[in-house]
Amino acid sequence: MSTTLFSKRLSKELIDLKINPPAGIEVAESDTFKCWKLSLDGVEGTLYAGERFTLEFRFTPNYPMESPEVVFVGNIPIHPHIYSNGHICLNVLYNQWSPVLSVRSVCLSIQSMLSSCTTKEPPPDNNHYVKTAKASPKQTQWSFHDDSV
Amino acid sequence: MEALDLRSLLYVETVNSNLICCICHTPFVDPVVIESCGHTFCRSCISQAITSRPTCPVDRSRLSDVSELKPASKIISNMVNELLVHCPNNDLGCNYQGQRQLLNCHFKEGCMFTIIECCNEGCQEAIFKKDLTSHMEKCRAKVIDHEICKCKVQLGTLEGHCDSCPMKHIECPHCCTTLPQSAIDVHLEECPERLSTCLYAEYGCSWAGRQRDLLEVHIPSCPFEPLKDFFITYKQRNEILEQDNKQLRTTVQDLNKTVTSLQNQLSSISDWLASMFPSHFLNPDNTITTSERPPPLLTTHELLLSENEHFKNDIETLNVNLTDLELRQNVALMTESLRTQEEIQNLKNICHSLRMQMYYLLMERRGDEPSVRNVVNTSVARSGLTGSLVSGISGTNGSNLSEADVLTTTIRPPGPNIPSSVQTLRKFGSFVPDSPRQEKL
Numbered sequence: 001m002s003t004t005l006f007s008k009r010l011s012k013e014l015i016d017l018k019i020n021p022p023a024g025i026e027v028a029e030s031d032t033f034k035c036w037k038l039s040l041d042g043v044e045g046t047l048y049a050g051e052r053f054t055l056e057f058r059f060t061p062n063y064p065m066e067s068p069e070v071v072f073v074g075n076i077p078i079h080p081h082i083y084s085n086g087h088i089c090l091n092v093l094y095n096q097w098s099p100v101l102s103v104r105s106v107c108l109s110i111q112s113m114l115s116s117c118t119t120k121e122p123p124p125d126n127n128h129y130v131k132t133a134k135a136s137p138k139q140t141q142w143s144f145h146d147d148s149v
Numbered sequence: 150m151e152a153l154d155l156r157s158l159l160y161v162e163t164v165n166s167n168l169i170c171c172i173c174h175t176p177f178v179d180p181v182v183i184e185s186c187g188h189t190f191c192r193s194c195i196s197q198a199i200t201s202r203p204t205c206p207v208d209r210s211r212l213s214d215v216s217e218l219k220p221a222s223k224i225i226s227n228m229v230n231e232l233l234v235h236c237p238n239n240d241l242g243c244n245y246q247g248q249r250q251l252l253n254c255h256f257k258e259g260c261m262f263t264i265i266e267c268c269n270e271g272c273q274e275a276i277f278k279k280d281l282t283s284h285m286e287k288c289r290a291k292v293i294d295h296e297i298c299k300c301k302v303q304l305g306t307l308e309g310h311c312d313s314c315p316m317k318h319i320e321c322p323h324c325c326t327t328l329p330q331s332a333i334d335v336h337l338e339e340c341p342e343r344l345s346t347c348l349y350a351e352y353g354c355s356w357a358g359r360q361r362d363l364l365e366v367h368i369p370s371c372p373f374e375p376l377k378d379f380f381i382t383y384k385q386r387n388e389i390l391e392q393d394n395k396q397l398r399t400t401v402q403d404l405n406k407t408v409t410s411l412q413n414q415l416s417s418i419s420d421w422l423a424s425m426f427p428s429h430f431l432n433p434d435n436t437i438t439t440s441e442r443p444p445p446l447l448t449t450h451e452l453l454l455s456e457n458e459h460f461k462n463d464i465e466t467l468n469v470n471l472t473d474l475e476l477r478q479n480v481a482l483m484t485e486s487l488r489t490q491e492e493i494q495n496l497k498n499i500c501h502s503l504r505m506q507m508y509y510l511l512m513e514r515r516g517d518e519p520s521v522r523n524v525v526n527t528s529v530a531r532s533g534l535t536g537s538l539v540s541g542i543s544g545t546n547g548s549n550l551s552e553a554d555v556l557t558t559t560i561r562p563p564g565p566n567i568p569s570s571v572q573t574l575r576k577f578g579s580f581v582p583d584s585p586r587q588e589k590l
């Protein structure tokens with residue numbers, strides 16, 4: 001039952017993203033229901049204008065009940081909530097996930113997180129985190145101090 | 150037939166977004182509402198979601214119990230139930246469109262594009278429900294009654310059955326009566342019109358004729374008939390003899406086997422003996438075939454003689470080799486001693502030169518003391534070896550001195566700048582190759 005929900009929901013999301021893509025977001029790779037790659041363009045008039053980043057989504061068969069694993073790959077944006085290994089400190093990806101969220105809404109949240117940035121600098125604990133972090137950001141014990149961003 | 154999954158349906162028209170569940174993104178199936186906040190979901194979607202997190206997925210308000218889920222209002226469930234949908238067999242060709250609540254009825258009973266299996270045993274062909282009647286007419290697994298034998302036959306095997314049907318009628322080739330196939334074999338045996346030979350054909354009667362004439366006409370007049378009893382005993386004897394013959398043949402075979410195994414044993418024993426007493430079995434083939442073989446003692450004698458001869462030859466060769474080696478050794482020794490003598494001569498020369506150098510120095514010191522002493526002192530300071538040399542030379546006897554005297558004048562005339570004795574030594578070292586003895590060689 002959950003596997004049919006998983007694949008039906010993802011195919012619906014994919015069709016929706018392809019037919020009606022949000023501004024600056026594009027599906028780059030979606031060969032399987034395990035891993036997708038989406039390109040994310042920096043919004044004009046923000047610090048990231050003209051830059052293009054790639055987000056990698058990894059789904060478990062429990063999606064959408066369980067959150068997808070979302071990281072930046074390749075060119076990693078310099079941002080106080082994004083670590084240089086691509087991990088993103090964003091509560092909806094972890095403890096604040098809800099099955100009503102989708103790939104589209106996650107992309108839009110990350111895009112707005114980038115757009116609202118005022119200084120391009122890495123997180124203060126970047127070096128320590130990158131050294132100690134596990135491969136999946138979902139294994140990190142996140143504490144979210146700044147819910148506004 | 151699998152249950153209909155309402156979540157994978159294709160809707161005829163775009164559905165109002167208010168009727169879409171935000172977990173599965175399809176129109177609600179069995180909608181339920183969270184009482185406290187009023188959000189609506191499919192029953193299965195929300196029950197699955199609250200097992201991992203007991204909150205409303207939309208506003209995250211806490212949800213203490215499943216009992217807080219109430220069926221959505223009648224109007225909502227009616228709206229989703231009345232949505233027009235396509236039949237799931239749409240891609241197979243079914244054009245049915247209808248209300249979602251009626252679809253189950255169509256899919257289970259009415260849809261002609263449902264795939265079913267032919268129920269005839271041995272067919273199991275997958276066919277559309279609409280094709281069932283036409284398939285049934287020609288299904289090869291359908292069972293029918295054969296009109297002739299009234300037995301049950303599958304349509305696909307009917308042709309083969311007609312040929313072998315036991316009730317099929319065949320005409321006897323001899324008497325032209327038609328009989329069912331099952332009875333023909335018995336009839337052929339006893340058909341009166343069948344061509345037959347005499348009962349005693351194997352003993353030589355050449356009569357041939359119809360079966361019905363055999364017993365009534367021929368046998369009473371057959372010349373072999375009176376010999377009937379003799380034939381029977383003759384046949385019995387023959388059989389007994391054949392039996393005996395067979396038994397004898399097997400006995401012979403067994404004996405042959407025994408002989409072969411005995412031969413093998415014999416050869417292995419003689420092999421063993423040959424390895425134990427090699428001189429007696431030098432040539433096993435010869436010992437058996439030739440009667441005039443030489444007595445073994447003589448052979449041993451000859452062997453010893455030839456071996457002796459071998460040893461002699463070996464010793465001779467060794468002797469020659471030894472002489473050769475001695476010669477070479479002598480030559481090598483001579484050359485080596487010659488070289489050593491030369492070396493000694495050279496060393497002697499050097500010694501003479503040194504001695505005379507020393508002598509010369511001493512002479513000069515006697516004549517011009519202060520300047521020469523200076524030179525000697527510095528050289529003594531430089532090397533302790535020189536000091537001992539000087540003292541050694543001062544104690545040499547008169548004859549050596551005179552000899553050195555002569556040589557000094559010839560080789561090295563005195564000069565104003567005399568180098569230190571160390572330098573002198575080095576120079577003499579380099580003189581050595583120029584010595585007259587070496588030039589001669």
Ligand SMILES: [Zn+2]
Nearest residue numbers: 186188205208
């Ligand atoms: Zn709610």
Ligand SMILES: [Zn+2]
Nearest residue numbers: 170173191194
């Ligand atoms: Zn749902």
Ligand SMILES: [Zn+2]
Nearest residue numbers: 236243245260
């Ligand atoms: Zn249908």
Ligand SMILES: [Zn+2]
Nearest residue numbers: 267269272288
């Ligand atoms: Zn059939």
Ligand SMILES: [Zn+2]
Nearest residue numbers: 295297298314
């Ligand atoms: Zn029949």
Ligand SMILES: [Zn+2]
Nearest residue numbers: 321323324340
């Ligand atoms: Zn007949």
Ligand SMILES: [Zn+2]
Nearest residue numbers: 347354356371
């Ligand atoms: Zn006869």
